[in-house]
Amino acid sequence: MQHDAKADWARSDWMGRIALRSDEEREFAFPDLDPPKEVSAVGGVGQVTIDWSPVDGAVGYLILRGAGEHGPLEPVDHHSGDVLSIPSPPYVDTTCTPGTPYRYAVASVPEVTTHGRPSHTVGAVPLTADGEAPDVTVTVDVVAEGTELQTPWVPMIGSERLSQLLCKDRTGNHEIGVELEEALWRMHDEIGVRTVRAHAIFHDDTHVIDGAGYDFSVVDAIYDKLLAIGLRPVVELGFMPRELASDPTKTVFEYGAIISPPASYQAWHDLVRALVLHLVDRYGLEEVLTWDFEVWNEANLEVFWSGTKAEWLQLYDVSAAAVKSVDVRLAVGGPSSAAAGWVDDLLAHAKRHGTPVDFVSTHTYGSPPLDVRASLERHGYGDARILWTEWGVTPRHFNPINDSVFAGVFLLRGMRSAAGRIDALSYWVASDHFEELGRPPRFLHGGFGLQTVGGLAKPRYHAMTLLSRLGPVELPVSYDGDGAGSLIEAWASRESDSNSYRDRDRDRQDDRHGDRHGTRHGTRGGDRHGDRHGDRLAVLLWNLTLDQSKANGASELTRRIRLQLPGVNPSWEATATTLAIGVGDLATAAAGLPDWPTAEQLADLAERTWLVSTPLELRDGAVELTVPMPSAVLVELTPRRG
CATH class of the missing domain: 2.60.40.10 (Immunoglobulins)
Structure with a gap:
């Protein structure tokens, strides 16, 4: 079968099965919640x-x-x-x-x-x-003591299966392994990301079964590369090695990942235990204690698990036992489910059988992540961490919305919603070098990546850089006007050299290699911490509806914003960095280019889609802006130079 035919089959299979949920029967009842009041x-x-x-x-x-x-x-x-x-x-x-x-x-x-x-x-x-355009007033309490600004984008990012770091094939004349590694370097260096979650560490291309024994040399090569960047893996235990599968004909994706239960759960236990023992031996227990072990991926969808829910729960029990047999302090969790499903199922089962759950992981797309703290408290797991190991604007491959400004502003809204209630919100994924349903057919193809093949920043990556420019102290915000606090939102921050909240960045400094790249495609202005000397205010404003039918804009949703900053030093200077349709907008800038732009065309695109800061007039402690939907503006105020 030729590659294109395989990809076409994978896409057809995916579309036919992606909406089919697995068993939703329960042995427990959900609470009968009262409806909200004061609607x-x-x-x-x-x-x-x-x-x-x-x-x-x-x-x-x-x-x-x-x-x-x-x-x-x-x-x-x-x-x-x-x-x-x-x-x-x-x-x-x-x-x-x-x-x-x-x-x-x-x-x-x-x-x-x-x-x-x-x-x-x-x-x-x-x-x-x-x-x-209707008026909205946003008021920031710049003299408040403030609280620590939470950063749910920092702990984790998603990636194509990490065996692709070793791949020397080319897509659009770009070497896959080299560019995927570069994309992950950039996530670490410029955004401060700490871990990477990916599928298929047990896929056939890692060759972990060698006759009657195990061979983890490919896994070593993968994780050596990742750790050299300064990133750690989230070890997703899956998919099923061919040698252990009860039915190796059950597969998903163009690369044929096996989704069947094991023929022997004891053999699966022994493989997981052998892997964890090997990782501890190679990298040291203190290092591996900082990693998370996640059981499978989206078993609540038929496309990812050909067995029953009971069989997956058995897989979880066996996997957790194998991980904990090496050291009880090692972290294991799940259900790694689609659309926030099976969280209660896992917790009820674990409570009944005494199975450990150190973290709960789940996924969703197109909406801010739900607040599963209620489920954890209901089942007595209030101390478990919450990891959304996949999240994004759409679950659909090859969707133009992935390349849009709308998706970038959506990322801001979701991260703001998650702050303070979720330990990690992992955007899916870092790079368009991603081939679940076949390799990218052209430069802009609606891929999941924050960065393109060729390494250019999409609007979602620009949104990440805007988040990284917020200060460590969150300030209170109040709103008034048409769509205030719903269509229009803000995230306000302050930074001071003497502020103890700087300690939140300490984990970013353990990279043995430092910032190896400086300024690259799509980010202008040197070090991502910029002019963080002395006091500084940074307020990120955006205009967004979740309604994806308006992803290309809706003029009636434009708002005029008066950003009030009572108490700000009137001598300070203000700048605005804008992400909007036509500004930092790769898809608009690339219109008319060939399917695979030349190196010269890519360099020109990078130059034309940088985010550039422009002066704002600060008058009577306020600045005024017109903000279309979708768009975002980072307003920064600093002491005047000179």
Whole structure:
């Protein structure tokens, strides 16, 4: 079978099975949560903002809408292709038709596959645009003591299977292994990422079974490269080695990863234990104690696990026992599930059988991650860490939205939502050198990567750099106006040389190699910490709806923002760094280029899509900006030079 035919088959197989969930039968009941109280809906230009009071025990909320006085209530679909529930209020609905009366209700969600009774309904009418952008006021308390700014993007990033670090093949005349390694260097050096989560450490191309024994030499070569960058692996235990599979014909992806249960669970236990023993012997126990061992990937989807839920739970038990047999302090977790599923299933099972769960991991796309702390508390695992080991704007391969400015601003909204309640929010993935459904067919193809083949920054990577420029002290923010706090959000920070919150970056400094690259494609201005000498304020503002039907922009959602900074030194200078359609926008800049641009064309694209800072006028302790949807602006204020 030729490569293109294999890729076509993999895509067809994927599309046919990706929506098929595995067993959702339970031996336990979810709580019957009360609906939210104090529900409100306020119509604005092109949008309705729905708000409510949180409910104890809810992992999220489902927004329901009906037209007219008596029409049925249906979930509001923001076209994510995945979970529609959101973790917390408010919610901005832009799928509505201006001038049409609607009724809204909100239902509490105890687990992603179910929801409770809807609240009482409230009415609202979205307004028609009149040509003037509505005003929003954002006020930052710059003199507040502040709190530590949480950074959920730092702990982890996703990647193509790491055996590709050793691959000398080329895509678009770019060597795969070299460029994947370069992309991971960049995530570490410029963004400060610490670990990498990837599939298939037991895939056939790592050759871990050698006759009657084991051979971890390929795994060693992979992890040696990763550790040399200064990154650590999240060891996802999967997929099934051919020699252990009960049915090696059950596969996923173009590269044929085997998804069947093992023929012998004892043989699987022995393989996992042998791997962990080998890693400890090679890298030292103190090093491996900092790694996480995750059991399988998305077994709650038929496309990733051909067995039953009971068989996967047995796989988890056996895997956890194997890891802990080497040292009980080693961290193991799961369910590594799609769409926030099977979290309660694993925790209920583990509680019943005494199986350890050091962290809970799950995935979702197209919405901010749900608040699974409620599930952990319900089952008595409140101390377990929460790792979203995959997250992104869409679960669909080859989707143009992956290359869009919308996706970059979506990343900001999700990271802000996750801050303080999630230990890691891992964007899927670092590079377009990614071949689950075949290698990239052209330069911009809607790939999952934050960086292209050729190493250019997409808007999502630019969003990461904007986040990395926030200071370590988070400041309080208040809002007023049309879409304030729902369509328009802000993340405000301060930095001072004397502030103890600088210690949050200490783990970034253990890299043995330092910053080896300096300034490269898509990031201008030298060291990513910039002018962090003395006091500095950084406020990241954005305008976004979750409604992906408006990914290419919606003029009626543009807002004029007055950013008020009472107490700021009036002599300071202000700058704005903008990410918007046409600014830092690789897809727009690359229009008309061939499928695979030349090296000269790539260099020109990098130059034309840098994020550049421009002066702002600070007047009466405020700056004013016009912010389209989708877009983001980083406003920085520093002492005037000279």
